[in-house]
Amino acid sequence: MTYCVGMMLNAGLVFMSDTRTNAGLDNISTFKKMTCWETSGERAITLLSSGNLATTQAVVSLLDERTQAHDERDPSILGAPSMFQAARMVADTLREVIAQHDAAGQQADSAFGATLILGGQIKGGPPRLFMIYPEGNFVEASTDTPFFQIGETKYGRPILVRAYDPEMSFEEAMKLLLVSFDSTVKANLSVGAPFDFHLYRKDALRIETGGRIEQEDSYFKLVSQGWGDALKNALDSLPDFSLER
Amino acid sequence: MTYCVGMMLNAGLVFMSDTRTNAGLDNISTFKKMTCWETSGERAITLLSSGNLATTQAVVSLLDERTQAHDERDPSILGAPSMFQAARMVADTLREVIAQHDAAGQQADSAFGATLILGGQIKGGPPRLFMIYPEGNFVEASTDTPFFQIGETKYGRPILVRAYDPEMSFEEAMKLLLVSFDSTVKANLSVGAPFDFHLYRKDALRIETGGRIEQEDSYFKLVSQGWGDALKNALDSLPDFSLER
Numbered sequence: 001m002t003y004c005v006g007m008m009l010n011a012g013l014v015f016m017s018d019t020r021t022n023a024g025l026d027n028i029s030t031f032k033k034m035t036c037w038e039t040s041g042e043r044a045i046t047l048l049s050s051g052n053l054a055t056t057q058a059v060v061s062l063l064d065e066r067t068q069a070h071d072e073r074d075p076s077i078l079g080a081p082s083m084f085q086a087a088r089m090v091a092d093t094l095r096e097v098i099a100q101h102d103a104a105g106q107q108a109d110s111a112f113g114a115t116l117i118l119g120g121q122i123k124g125g126p127p128r129l130f131m132i133y134p135e136g137n138f139v140e141a142s143t144d145t146p147f148f149q150i151g152e153t154k155y156g157r158p159i160l161v162r163a164y165d166p167e168m169s170f171e172e173a174m175k176l177l178l179v180s181f182d183s184t185v186k187a188n189l190s191v192g193a194p195f196d197f198h199l200y201r202k203d204a205l206r207i208e209t210g211g212r213i214e215q216e217d218s219y220f221k222l223v224s225q226g227w228g229d230a231l232k233n234a235l236d237s238l239p240d241f242s243l244e245r
Numbered sequence: 246m247t248y249c250v251g252m253m254l255n256a257g258l259v260f261m262s263d264t265r266t267n268a269g270l271d272n273i274s275t276f277k278k279m280t281c282w283e284t285s286g287e288r289a290i291t292l293l294s295s296g297n298l299a300t301t302q303a304v305v306s307l308l309d310e311r312t313q314a315h316d317e318r319d320p321s322i323l324g325a326p327s328m329f330q331a332a333r334m335v336a337d338t339l340r341e342v343i344a345q346h347d348a349a350g351q352q353a354d355s356a357f358g359a360t361l362i363l364g365g366q367i368k369g370g371p372p373r374l375f376m377i378y379p380e381g382n383f384v385e386a387s388t389d390t391p392f393f394q395i396g397e398t399k400y401g402r403p404i405l406v407r408a409y410d411p412e413m414s415f416e417e418a419m420k421l422l423l424v425s426f427d428s429t430v431k432a433n434l435s436v437g438a439p440f441d442f443h444l445y446r447k448d449a450l451r452i453e454t455g456g457r458i459e460q461e462d463s464y465f466k467l468v469s470q471g472w473g474d475a476l477k478n479a480l481d482s483l484p485d486f487s488l489e490r
Contacts, residue, residue: 154399158428162476174486183403199488209488223483230479231407237478238471241419241464243444243454 001190002050002151004033005177006117006129008141010166012202013119013127016177017048018151018185020192034196035060037067039078040206043122045086046198050151051114051134058097059114063090083128087118087138095136115150120200127202155187156180170199170209175223178213182224193220246435247295247396249278250422251362251374253386255411257447258364258372259418260291261426263396265437266298279441280305282312284323285451288367290331291443295396296359296379303342304359308335328373332363332383340381360395365445372447400432401425415444415454420468423458427469438465 004017017033031053038044047063049056066076080086094114101112118138119129129141131148141148146166149157159180168176174197184191193215201208213220249262262278276298283289292308294301311321325331339359346357363383364374374386376393386393391411394402404425413421419442429436438460446453458465 154432155403157432158400158403159476159480161431162473163480169485171485171488172480175483176480178486179480179483186406187399187402211490219484219486226483227479228407230482231404231476233482234472234475234479235404235408235417235421235424237475238420238424238468239464240414240416241423243416245456 001188002033003153003156003181003184003188003191004048004050004117004150005147005156005160005180006046006048006119006131006141007147007164007173007177008119008127008129008166009168009170009173010202011168011170012204013046013121013129013200014170014173014177015046015048015117015119015198015200016181017196018181018191019194019196020190021053022190025189028190028192030192030194031057032196034198035064036198036207036210037063037077037120038207041123042205043078043120044200044205044207045077045083045118045120045122046200047090048117048150049114050116052112055094055097055101055112055114056116059090059093059116062093062097080122082125083118083120083122083130086120086122087128087130087132087140090116090118091132091136091138094132094134098134117148117150121203121205123205127200152184152188152191156184159183170201174199178220178223179227182220182227195220246433247278248398248401248426248429248433248436249293249295249362249395250392250401250405250425251291251293251364251376251386252392252409252418252422253364253372253374253411254413254415254418255447256413256415257449258291258366258374258445259415259422260293260362260364260443260445261422262293262441263426263430263436264439264441265435267435270434273435273437275437275439277441279443280309281443281452281455282308282322283452286368287450288323288365289445289450289452290322290328290363290365290367291445292335293362293395294359295361297357300339300342300346300357300359301361304335304338304361307338307342325367327370328363328365328367328375331365331367332373332375332377332385335361335363336377336381336383339377339379343379362393362395366448366450368450372445397429397433397436401429404428415446419444423465423468424472427465427472440465
């Protein structure tokens, strides 16, 4: 399992992904699920992936190779004229990879499936955020649905739904996401730290701020431990139920 | 889908269940998923059910019939000498019903499955709480795992994990459960109000306090609306992430 979130803010885009992959409960590994491409001053694109690791790595490798071999027949994500075209390219690549694996005769239920979040900005357009399905179609975030989650989405969703605000700063958004990730980690063994993040400032058109939050990160520990007390205080702030009704 | 919680407190047991059942998205109904049996002064037992409605209703009907026909061969839940024996009886009944439906030749994947929460107290023993699986086995709550959830458990779990305290009063527990149910209802269309509840006071040995919380209940509305602000305040109380690390 996996947990990744891509979020639109007025200030730009925020991405966070966990790094745990597992084949069964007794075989866990750490893999980066976030990939960034940039042409400084012209575009910055981030991809988050969940699902079959062989599939998502193949997708990323294919997209990577195309950015290096400048071949007209295989358009590169660094050559896409718009974020919409970039999303189509990624979606087509995803569908191709899944179809190849399926065609090889394996029949496991959606075993090769993967779901992706793609976001970024290309000069001349606004920042855009997409969720790409294994079928190769995709949807775009809007003010009604300003963030996407993939993987183990349920535990961390209520806090996002309640506390998301498009006006929030990157600093506040990081706090919110770490609370959401912490709630998920506490409930599902197949999601785990470290967490990768990328904060894309609107109109930056390059990668400025990113990094990795380790399990032992002092700020993450503070949030993880402080959140329990903060929640209890929040609950205390509401009036108790009355048995006399 | 369904959402039910059974919880052990030092003060006694708390039960809450939603009432929405659905066959597809376009066919929803309201059914009570909580059943109580009592012999005043001697025992009080509560059952919460999730899963196939035909299965859970058959289980409840069979258990009910046995309490009315005093037949030695079919021991009644009102005659069980202990909560453990009551749990065995319910588990056996559940397994029987599922086996009958399966034997009729239907082969849908666990389509007839159901999971139950059983809790209560019988004179001479302490209050006990069990989760009963479709296979007919069951586990008991303890101080390490003091509550059980069945149905759509994920959205409402983080707040229970963080804010549960065995010392809490019934009034505080109701508030906590309504927040947990509200988080679930907001995220999953197949869970819905009204919510049934039963507050079993330790050593009462009868049903004292129970009822139904409607969607329009003024206290529920207060909790539902107040919780968003309370969560935002809780998040504000934690220090922001620093981009300079």
